[in-house]
Amino acid sequence: MTSSERGLLAVWLDIPEAIEADLNDWYDREHMAERAAVPGFRNARRYLAEAAGPKYFALYETDSIGVLVSPAYRRYLGPAMSDWSKRVQPRFVNNHRLCCIEAARAGGGIGGVVAVARFPATPGLADCLKGGALTSALRVSGALGAQAWRSELGVTFPDGAPAGAAAELVVVVQGIRADAAAAGLQAVLDSAPETKVANHSGLYRLLHALPD
Numbered sequence: 001m002t003s004s005e006r007g008l009l010a011v012w013l014d015i016p017e018a019i020e021a022d023l024n025d026w027y028d029r030e031h032m033a034e035r036a037a038v039p040g041f042r043n044a045r046r047y048l049a050e051a052a053g054p055k056y057f058a059l060y061e062t063d064s065i066g067v068l069v070s071p072a073y074r075r076y077l078g079p080a081m082s083d084w085s086k087r088v089q090p091r092f093v094n095n096h097r098l099c100c101i102e103a104a105r106a107g108g109g110i111g112g113v114v115a116v117a118r119f120p121a122t123p124g125l126a127d128c129l130k131g132g133a134l135t136s137a138l139r140v141s142g143a144l145g146a147q148a149w150r151s152e153l154g155v156t157f158p159d160g161a162p163a164g165a166a167a168e169l170v171v172v173v174q175g176i177r178a179d180a181a182a183a184g185l186q187a188v189l190d191s192a193p194e195t196k197v198a199n200h201s202g203l204y205r206l207l208h209a210l211p212d
Helices: 017-036 065-069 071-077 083-091 123-130 133-139 178-191
Strands: 007-014 041-051 056-062 093-107 113-120 143-151 168-175 200-210
Touching (some): 017 056, 056 065, 065 071, 065 093, 093 123, 123 133, 123 168, 133 178, 143 178, 178 200
Antiparallel strands (some): 007 056, 007 093, 041 200, 113 200, 143 168
């Protein structure tokens, strides 16, 4: 929780069609800017599924995972939560939220499409990604960068993890095109035998990023 490694909040969700327009307005007119303004948040990005489910995906990078338990952030989960947030957030469906620490990084940049996959967080996979498997994504033309993040149960579930919850490793490959992002992710998987069974994988197109 006090790690100096970069942190990440990753969120996947669906929303009933009847309030989908309200969700998008909430994200773009309030929620993204609210989160990006919290001290320690580096950026905020939201995505729409190209070939994935849930339909929506968001990433928020932070200076450290400690930002995600800071009073400045947690006030928006309680006393400072807006009426708009109180209306939209309870309607989330298939919501999967992870608070993570950076495990490895290769390349850089923000692409128009990301390929993302989640795996059980085994020591072998973490070592493999740190040992060079992640850099294999950069051999693909149009793949800009790749990151691996390890979820922390104590931060993700501050009131106690539910039964069956387990830490995950999240791999994100940034690409200028969907095929580049997908091929970059596949290159990582081919270099890391421990990734044979994913908890989730998919392609998402960038909708909105802050700071702009």
